Amino acid sequence: MNPPSLPLEIILYNILTRSSIEIIGRSRVVCKNWNQTTHEEHFFQQFYHNTKIISGIFVQEMNRNKYSLAFVSTIEDNPISQLPLNFLPKPLEIKASTKKGLLLCLNDRYRIPRYLICKPTTREWRFIPNPKTRYQTRAMAITVLGSIPLRYKILRLSYPKLLCVTHKFGIFSCLQAEIFDSRTWKWKRLSELIKFPHDEYLHITMITVRGFFYCLTTNNNIFVFDLENESWEIFSLPSPLSELDYTQSIRQLVEYEGGLGLICLVNKEWMELWMMESYREKTWRRVKNLNFESLIKREGYRHYASPMALCNNDVMLINNYMNIMLYDFRNGSSKPIKLGYCLRGREEFFRIESDFELVNLNNPPSRRASESKSL
Amino acid sequence: MSSSDSERMLKLKSSDGVTFDIKDAIVVTKLEFIKNIIEDCCGDNDLILVPNVNSEILAMVLEWCKKHVGDDIISDGEDDEENEYFSRKKEIKKWDAEFVKNLDQGVLYHLLMAADYLNAKQLLDLLTQRVADMIKGKKSEQIRQIFNIKNDFTPEEEEAIKKRNPWAFE
Numbered sequence: 001m002n003p004p005s006l007p008l009e010i011i012l013y014n015i016l017t018r019s020s021i022e023i024i025g026r027s028r029v030v031c032k033n034w035n036q037t038t039h040e041e042h043f044f045q046q047f048y049h050n051t052k053i054i055s056g057i058f059v060q061e062m063n064r065n066k067y068s069l070a071f072v073s074t075i076e077d078n079p080i081s082q083l084p085l086n087f088l089p090k091p092l093e094i095k096a097s098t099k100k101g102l103l104l105c106l107n108d109r110y111r112i113p114r115y116l117i118c119k120p121t122t123r124e125w126r127f128i129p130n131p132k133t134r135y136q137t138r139a140m141a142i143t144v145l146g147s148i149p150l151r152y153k154i155l156r157l158s159y160p161k162l163l164c165v166t167h168k169f170g171i172f173s174c175l176q177a178e179i180f181d182s183r184t185w186k187w188k189r190l191s192e193l194i195k196f197p198h199d200e201y202l203h204i205t206m207i208t209v210r211g212f213f214y215c216l217t218t219n220n221n222i223f224v225f226d227l228e229n230e231s232w233e234i235f236s237l238p239s240p241l242s243e244l245d246y247t248q249s250i251r252q253l254v255e256y257e258g259g260l261g262l263i264c265l266v267n268k269e270w271m272e273l274w275m276m277e278s279y280r281e282k283t284w285r286r287v288k289n290l291n292f293e294s295l296i297k298r299e300g301y302r303h304y305a306s307p308m309a310l311c312n313n314d315v316m317l318i319n320n321y322m323n324i325m326l327y328d329f330r331n332g333s334s335k336p337i338k339l340g341y342c343l344r345g346r347e348e349f350f351r352i353e354s355d356f357e358l359v360n361l362n363n364p365p366s367r368r369a370s371e372s373k374s375l
Numbered sequence: 376m377s378s379s380d381s382e383r384m385l386k387l388k389s390s391d392g393v394t395f396d397i398k399d400a401i402v403v404t405k406l407e408f409i410k411n412i413i414e415d416c417c418g419d420n421d422l423i424l425v426p427n428v429n430s431e432i433l434a435m436v437l438e439w440c441k442k443h444v445g446d447d448i449i450s451d452g453e454d455d456e457e458n459e460y461f462s463r464k465k466e467i468k469k470w471d472a473e474f475v476k477n478l479d480q481g482v483l484y485h486l487l488m489a490a491d492y493l494n495a496k497q498l499l500d501l502l503t504q505r506v507a508d509m510i511k512g513k514k515s516e517q518i519r520q521i522f523n524i525k526n527d528f529t530p531e532e533e534e535a536i537k538k539r540n541p542w543a544f545e
Contacts (some may be wrong), residue, residue: 003480005482005487006487011522014499015510018504019510019511021513025540026540028536028540030515031526032528034524046492100542143540146542257539258539259539
């Protein structure tokens with residue numbers, strides 16, 4: 001019997017939603033319709049329903065010198081709503097997370113804290129060598145560069161001994177960059193310091209898009225660190241984003257369809273979503289307007305709401321001052337994420353998405369036998 | 376509904392004119408399509424036309440239904456009966472695996488479309504999972520061929536998307 005052509009609906013919503021994230025990624029180049037559908041909320045709802053995947057946020061708050069952690073799932077009606085970290089040595093502080101299931105943490109027990117990497121769903125974990133911990137950390141981020149075998153790199157920005165240097169054209173503030181490569185199992189310090197004009201600083205949140213870390217600066221430029229090539233640059237936004245109207249309205253960098261996106265607040269009810277089309281040429285295109293009218297009508301205190309991330313093309317995560325919510329653009333509905341308490345404004349948020357496959361963190365095996373044992 | 380309804384015999388006629396006699400109870404819980412027809416037409420006409428499904432495929436669907444009759448019923452009460460339920464469930468699962476294992480791609484697709492048309496959710500889940508397992512590890516071009524999809528991307532557009540999902544193309 002000659003195989004008939006299966007209806008698209010069945011292929012997309014019944015078959016692909018039972019596949020792995022890798023197959024879904026590959027299916028995005030099959031044709032334009034598939035690319036669009038696999039970025040939509042409807043597709044993801046089916047996918048989460050059919051596959052064993054966890055997607056959520058770790059909310060971390062520092063309270064009297066101790067960190068408290070809570071995990072909330074962002075998948076509706078997900079039977080898996082807990083992701084305990086009790087198998088890790090305490091006390092614990094999360095430093096960075098990935099959408100490939102890994103978490104970078106700091107174990108603060110002894111005088112010299114130790115960094116560790118873990119996959120909460122499989123309870124695999126391992127200490128990693130320490131960077132130069134006598135310098136204070138400014139930011140950390142981790143990216144997964146390959147999964148078979150697992151390969152990841154960690155970026156650490158810290159304050160060097162000399163916070164400011166006088167270079168040829170003026171005074172600059174500096175940050176030091178260190179990179180950890182899981183393949184070499186070593187930290188490497190970038191020989192040159194990262195220099196910012198003296199009145200320009202990095203914003204708090206860094207986002208990871210593939211192997212790049214992006215961060216907005218206080219002068220509304222974008223700092224990017226390329227983890228594969230271990231290089232960095234600061235680039236400005238093109239017109240009209242660099243013009244006065246926009247510079248006072250830029251709110252958040254996000255990941256959009258695997259690329260860098262920028263959300264700008266235009267007026268009380270609308271935000272614009274822009275996307276960087278080419279990394280090399282730094283060209284941007286406005287993708288669409290995001291309408292918040294229903295959110296304002298319902299919630300009232302609109303001026304506190306800030307976008308955190310795009311879950312997919314239809315749903316955005318919003319920090320609404322006292323809680324976090326999922327906002328669906330298709331119908332203007334919003335759903336608060338049940339935290340069990342009100343936010344206090346001091347929290348850090350770490351998004352994580354993970355399957356339940358083992359990753360084998362022990363590759364490469366450590367040279368020192370004492371390294372993988374607990375202290 | 377009178378007590379004789381559960382023993383009612385139905386006649387299903389496939390697209391190529393073959394008639395299958397089957398007990399109402401076997402198909403009515405598994406094939407929504409049949410259930411809806413029976414509920415809507417309260418007449419004595421027990422011949423149901425299934426114009427989208429040929430006899431070979433319809434026979435397989437009915438075979439699957441027969442195997443799965445009452446598979447969701449746990450008898451209440453005795454431990455023995457619960458154990459029997461679980462071992463029966465295990466046996467049915469094994470049978471299902473055999474059922475899909477050696478299916479020719481054409482037959483599999485026809486079965487899938489029949490399960491969709493007849494609104495047989497459980498059978499559809501089984502078959503779509505089978506196809507999902509078949510495309511595991513396949514490359515994009517192979518996926519295109521398996522589902523007979525035309526590529527409407529330019530090479531540049533395709534490259535751009537591959538760059539945005541690098542973990543899928545290692």
